[in-house]
Amino acid sequence: MNRARILTFNAALPVLDYRVPEGMSVVPGSVVVAPLGPREILGVVWEEERLPGQSVPDAKLRPLRDTVPVPPLRPELRRLIEWTADYYCAPMSAVARMVLSSGGALRGPMTTTEYRLSGGMPERMTAQRERAMERLEGEQATIRELAEIAEVSDGVLRGLVNQGVLEPVVVDIDRSYPRAHPDHAEPILSAEQKEVADELVAAVEAEEFAPILLDGVTGSGKTETYFEPVAAALRMDRQVLVLLPEIALTEAFLRRFADRFGAAPIVWHSSLKSTERRRAWRAISTGEAQVVVGARSALFLPYDNLGLIVVDEAHEVSFKQDDGVRYNARDVAVMRGHFEKHPVILASATPALESLQMAESGIYRKLDLPSRYGGAELPDIKLIDLTEEKPERGRWLAPSLARELFARLERGEQSLLFLNRRGYAPLTLCRNCGFRFQCSNCSAWLVEHRFSQRLACHHCGHEEQPPETCPDCNEPDCLVACGPGVERIADEVAEILPDARVAVVTSDTLNTPDKAAEFVRQAEAREIDVIVGTQLVTKGFHFPELTLVGVVDADLGLEGGDLRAAERTYQQVAQVAGRAGRGSKPGEVLIQTRHPEAPVIEALAAGDRDAFYEAETEARRFAGAPPFGRWAAIIVSSEDEAEAREAAQRIGATQPRIEDIAILGPAPAPMALLRGRYRYRFLVNARRSAKVQEALRQWLDPLDFPRGVRVSIDIDPYSFV
Known part of the structure; x- marks a missing residue:
């Protein structure tokens, strides 16, 4: 090749043509360094016929600077990038950026210095040095990583380096991984x-x-x-x-x-x-x-x-x-x-x-x-109708579920309580004036997390300390937690079963692989009696001694207008029910609900998955919803509410009239303010045969918007907030 067409990683840039200097070898898929004005950019060489752009005469081409020492992207991967960008109406540059997601990998061979104990002793032993030497036995890593393991400062370890207690080891960053062997331990399959x-x-x-x-x-x-x-x-x-x-x-x-x-x-x-x-x-x-x-x-x-x-x-x-x-x-x-x-x-x-x-x-x-x-049997599933068997005042577990928890504890078996709501309570308000704590960046209530003493937004991550007095009326000691989260259920379990060892399992508590591994170890070692968790506990875990699953609020997932709500509720509850009775002991599942007549709840109680899917299939077919129709969403957002509204109205005014495609909106999004941006939505419903992506591009591409406005397309959306 004496010229190359480059796909850059900046969606604002067009495709760019460059001259390939003599002696430089590039092929489609090569990752290259190219000049752009006074700076250098990365790009991928692409087939010219597959990446249309205005051709530049050879005499005007600037030469490529260098090739990056990594294998060229394979043709199959380049076709996947093209398909993904086309199907999801995304810039090819954004998809390609996911492929080259490790900037460090694009540099050549590298080494780093790690440290390990040498066997020597320090001139003066301190409590921190002694703890570090105990915890670093058999470890080798960078100073920063060793400091995290030993829970001491970098300075403590550097002092041990200066005294020869920790010795440096130069290692190849790209050293080989241990090899997996297909015949290492062949299983006995049924x-x-x-x-x-x-x-x-x-x-x-x-x-x-x-x-x-x-x-x-x-x-x-x-x-x-x-x-x-x-x-x-x-x-x-x-x-x-x-x-x-x-x-x-x-x-x-x-x-x-x-x-x-x-x-x-x-x-x-x-x-x-x-x-x-x-x-x-x-x-x-x-x-x-x-x-x-x-x-x-x-x-x-x-x-x-x-x-x-x-x-x-x-x-x-x-x-x-x-x-x-x-x-x-x-x-x-x-x-x-x-x-x-x-x-x-x-x-x-x-x-x-x-x-x-x-x-x-x-x-x-x-x-x-x-x-x-x-030979393990699927668990028995029973419903608890909360309109008939009400929990005690101030509690959320029905008496029959509480009794079964006690019986499991007496027998030395484990129980799991599922509630898909993190924190202590979803809403905190003032009992004096009714003030509700709301996120300053989102249309969402702040969730109380009592374990960590904070009020948090689960959408943008905003956190603040619970105040001593109401911010609105200044009344002291007046804040009330409304509704249950997993932390509140854990507190209730501690009241009912004061001797039980309780673990709260959420994305807050199991936010690293090490914490997840420690939880699994404790559960398998039977150091936990009751697990209280969110959807994190619905999948993947296998605890043979877990014989009871209690679903605290099966109706929660049916709220909020999610078009896949019934399917998602069925999947979550069926998955968490599947944690019970996986060993030799039989399992039981108790589902608390206020709507036992709801089709999804009836299907769960009967263990009749096929009946649920048949009913859901017919409902989707009637509504023209996936998989029998197509959905797409258009989300318009800006930090300025008027700007977002005007942009959405402008898009709505130019919407096309296309057979087999219905366009609803614009309307304020259910989460009208998210991460400081005001949001409007369109919902597109189309027949399977409709060319939705093509229609959206023809509709939106000609429109220009102020710099602060973002217009994003979501093909096959799952979130409708």
Whole structure:
């Protein structure tokens, strides 16, 4: 190539053409450094015919400065970038930026200095030095990382370095990972599991695109079953990606993986240090990485030889990204499998209605695991009608649920209480004047977190201390917590069962993999009697001694106008119910509700998943909702309310009249103020055959807006706030 067309990572820039200097070798997919005015920018060389732009004469082209020492992006990955940008109406530059998400990885080979104990002793021993030496036995890391482990200051450790107690070790940042072995510890599978595993292995060995829905009840051993196609891919020297919906699930999964394959997989999520991201990214791009376990962003990494993707808990809403490029990792995973020509396994006990419909129409292949592993039985499910059996005044647990908690504690068994609401109470107000604590940045109440002594917004992260007096009327000692969160339920359990050991499990308490691992260890060691948690506890955990699940408020998810509310409620409650009775002891599930006649609650009580999905399918078909119709949202926002409203009205005034596409709005968003921005929304409802993306681009692209206005498109939205 003597000229190159460059896709930059700045959506405001057009595609740019450059001259390739003599002696420099670039191909489509090469990552390059290019001049732009007085500065340098990064870009990816693209096929000119696939990236239309105004061609510049050769004589006017500036030369590229350099190539980045990483493998070129493969053609299949470039096609995925194009598809994702087109389908989700996002700039290609924003999608490409997710691929090159580790800036450190783009630099050449690097080393760093780590430290370890030398065996020497300090001239003078202090309490901090003694604690550091005890905790750092067998550890090797940077000074900052060692300080975190030892819980001392950097200065304490630097003093130990100066005295030779800690010795430096120069290490290669990109050192190799331990190898996984497909035959390390082959499991004993049931006949059901073996039959499904054999079909999955055959799909991997065929090296062809095959979207597969693995539909197995909770406790059926889906993980052990899909480990077999993972092993098959390893034997073929193909890379594997396993997507998990929550970082809190990672540690438990890593342990199971290491037990099966003799080494942990490579991990990818937002909590990794920059050096860890660099090491992982480079190993993935060169093909050295065998298996990657990660959050949704791991889907866009530049795998050298991908042979299988597994999307675990594929129904989970957290696979949908709600800002930036608003993609659904479940669907993009299927498209990556299509471009790379390998199987994609969607594993779930409660599949998304869209996935079931794809299987029904023959687009996905469906494999079933209808029974629990090892003869364990599914739990009995009973409803507690809160209109008839009311909790005591000031309490939220019905007497029958409280009695069952006590019985489990007496028998040495574990219980789990599920309430999908973090904190102590969702609303705090003044009993004197009625003042309500509201976020200054959002249209949301501040949630009281009594454990950490703060009022917090769960939308923007704003926090403040609870005041001594009411900010409005100055009345002291007048603040009242309204409604329950998990912390309040935990307090109630402590009152009912003062001897019980209670753990609160939320994204606040399990916000790192280490904390999640410690929780799992304590639960498995039976150091916890009652777990009180949010949706974090609904998936992935296997505690054989857990025999009771109580759903504190099954109606909570049905509130608020979410168009998938019934499906999401069914999935959450069915998943948390599946935590009970996974060992040899039978399980029981008690569901508290004020609407026992609601179809979703009746289906849960009857354990009749098929009846629920059939009813939900017909309701969606009648409404023209996914999977029988298409949804898209347009969100208009600005820090100036009038500016946002005017922009939304202008968009509404120019909306097209297109057959098979209905446009509703503009209207203020349910969350009219979010992170300091005023918001208006449109909802687009279309037939499956309608070209929604094309219609949206033709409608919105010609419009110009003030700099402070943002207009974003959400294809297949999951959030309607």
